[in-house]
Amino acid sequence: MTETTPAGHPAGGHETVRWTHRKAVLLAPIAALGLAAAAIAGAYATSNRTTPAPLQTAVPGITANQPDTAPALQGAFPFEPGPEGVPGQWIGNVASTTVTGVRQSWLAFRALSLRRDRVLSITPAHGHGAAIRIGTAPAVYLAGPFPEGVVSLQPSPGASVASRGDKRRVSVFLSTLHTYPKPLAALPGLGFWGVESVQGVLFNWLRDAGVVDVYAPGAHAARIWLTFVGRSLGGDRTLSASSGQATSRVVVGTSAHLVRIGPFPLVGGRARVLVRSSPPARRYGTDPRPLSIQVALLAAHTSATEE
C-alpha cells in the first residue's frame, strides 16, 4: 500500500513537487543560455551574409560614380508627371537647389524647355557657374562642378504661360535631379518609381521595364557598365538589359546583392539602357504600386584603359 501523508498525497509526492520545482527553477537559466548560444550563432550567420559595396568592385581600371543625393528644387512648382511619365517640377523664372555631399558635385537631371530652347544658367553662391542649352525634347543634362551650398537655376528667356488651360508661367521642366561626385551620370527614368531613401541610401523600384540614361560628357570611353545593389521582391527575377545590339542578363535574388550588367556601347557620351524584369512586377501588401526589383546606388562605370 502506498503510504499517504496527512494531506492525502502519496509520500512520493514531496519528491515529485521538489523535482517539478527544480525543473521550473532550471528552466529560466537553460532557456537564457540557449538564447545566448542561438544569438551568437545568429550574429555569425548575419555577419557572413555580406553584400559587397559597389564602391569596392575591386575590378582594376573601373571607376565608380554613385549619386550622393537627390536634392529637391526650391521655388519651383509642385511635382507632377512629366511628358515621359517621370515626375518632375516646372521652373518659373528662377529656382534653386542645395548641393550637399562632397566638396565638388555635378548636377545631373532630365529637362525640357517649354516651346523653345532656353539657356539655363546654374550659379552657385561661390565659384564658377555654368550655362547649358535646354531643348524642347526631354534629354539628360549634366553640369558642374559646383561647391557645396545653394545653387540658383535661371532660364533665359524667362517663363511664359504654360497653355490656354494652364495659366502658370513656366519655362523648364526638371526631373530626376541628382548630384554626382564625377561627371558621369546614370539616371533611372521611365519605368522606375520615384527616388526613395532609407538610411541615406537612394533607391528606385522598377516596374516591369524601365530605362536608365547614362551621360558622360567628355568621356572617351566606348563602353559602360552599370552596377547597383539589387533585390527582387517576393522571389528571384531575371533582369534583362539591352542597349543597341548589346544585351546582358542577370538573376536578381531576394537578398540585397551587387548586380553588374554590361558592357553597353557609349555613343557621344550617352547610352540608354532598357531593363526588363521577368516575372513582371506585381502589387505587394497595400502598396498600390506594382513593384519588381529594388535598385539602389545605381552607378555607371567606364574602363580606365579605354579613357
Add this chain to the structure above:
Amino acid sequence: MEALAILFGIEAVLLAIAYRLSRGDWRRIALYLLAATAPLEVYRTVIGKVDISLFRLSLLIALAVLATAADPRATLRRFTRLPLVRAYSVFAGVVALALIVHPINPFLAERQLAQIIIGVVALGVVAELARTQSIARVAVAIVLGAILPILAAIWQGLAPEIGASEALPLLNKLPAAVGLEITRQALSSFGTIGARAKGTFGDPNHFGVYLGFVVCLSLALTFVAAQRRNRVEQISYGAMAAAASATLVATFSRSAWVGTVVAIALIVAGVTRAWHTKALRPPTKRLAVVAALVTLAISAGLAPRVIERVAPGSKINVVSDRSHASTVRFAWHQFVSHPVLGIGPGGLGIKLHLAPRTSGAHSTYLTVAGELGTVGLLALFLVIAITLGLLARAYRRLRGTPLVALALGLGAAYVGYLASNVTYDIFFDDFHWIMLGAVTVLAVDAASIRHPTEAESGRDGLAGFDPVTNGARSLAARLSHIARNAWPV
C-alpha cells in the same frame, strides 16, 4: 479587419503569457505587456489615418487596468506632477508652436506631436503601474521584453542558412502605413554594409540602441543577483546580456555601438567603485572566466567585420558617411538661417527629399536645431537635464547600497542613448518611453529607500517586514525579497 484581428491575436497571446508569468497581478501584466510590445515596432498597421501598433494596444490595456484598479483622479494628479511629463509637455508645445509658425510638413509634425503625447502617457502609465512594484521588477520586465526581438534577429540570421524565408510571421498580412512599405518588405537591412540584424524593428540602428539598453539592464540585474549569491539568476541575466550583446554586434550599427561602449564604460567605473566601497560583491574567479569566454566567443569571429565597420575611411562606410555628413551640414545651415524656431517640424524631410515619414539630419540634436531652432533645442535639453537630474539623485541616494547597480545600469543606458543620438535620430522610439518610466520608478524607489521604514510598507508586499538597524543590511534584505519575486519563474 484581418490586420486588426492579427494584432489582437498577438496581443492576446502576449497577454496570456504575461498573465502566467505575473500570477494574475494585473499591474504586473500591464507592465510586462508594455515592455514586451515596445520593441515590436514592425507589428503595426494603419486603419484610416490611425496607426495601430501592439504597443498602443498594450497602452490601452494598461489604461484600463489603472482605471479599474486605482482612483482615476489621484492617478491623474500624480501623472501631471511628474517632472518628465511636464518637460515633455513643454517640448510638445514647442513642436505645436513651430508647426503653427512654419507649417512646412503638417503630416509629419502632427505625427510627431501625437507620438510625444502617446509617449508621455506611456511613461506616466509605466510610472503609475510600477507604484506598487519596484525598479527591479521594471528592469526584469524590460529584459524579458527583449526575448522576442532577439529571437526575430536570430531567425533573420539563421533562416537563409536552412533555406527558409527570413520574413517574420504574419507581417505580410499587416498593411503598412504610407512611407513604411519598404520597411515592411525589407527582410534584412538594405545598403552597402550588407545584412544587418534588425529584429522586430524597421531600422537596425534603432534595434541596436534598444539592445544597448537591454545589455545595461541585464548586467545590472546580474550584479544584483551576484550580490544575493543567486546563481540561477546570475546565469539567466548574464546569458540575456550575452544574447543582447551578440545581437547588438549583428546590427552593425555604429551609433548603437558608440552608445553601448559609453554606457559600459560608465557601468565599469561605477561598479568598480561599488566593489571598493563593498556596496557590491566582486565577481568570483569562475564568473570572470565565464564572462571572458563569452566575450571571446562573440568577438573572435566577428572582430574583422566589426573593425571594418568602425574603421574611419573604410570602404563600406563611404556612402553612409557622406550621406550623414551632408544631412548634418544641411541641418546646421538651416539652423543658422532660422535660429529661433527652425524651418518647422518635418522640414528636413521635405527639403532633403526624404521618404514620407522620414525627416532627420542623422543627429537628433541637429534635427531639433534645424527644425525647431534654439527654442526646440532648449526644450530638448530641459528634458535631458531633468532625466539626468533624476538619475543623479537616485545614484547619490543609492550609493553604498546594492541597488546602486540598477541606478548605474539605467543611468549608463540613458547616457549611452544620448551618445547614440549624436549620430542618429532615435529620440522618440517607443522603448524610450519605457526607459523614462523606469527612470521615474527608480527616482521614486530611491526617494523611498532614504526612509527605510516608510519604504518597506506597501511595496512588493513588504508590509510587516522587520527592518534591522543596519540600513545597508535592511536594503539587502529588501533587495533580496524584490529580486526573489522579480524573476517570474
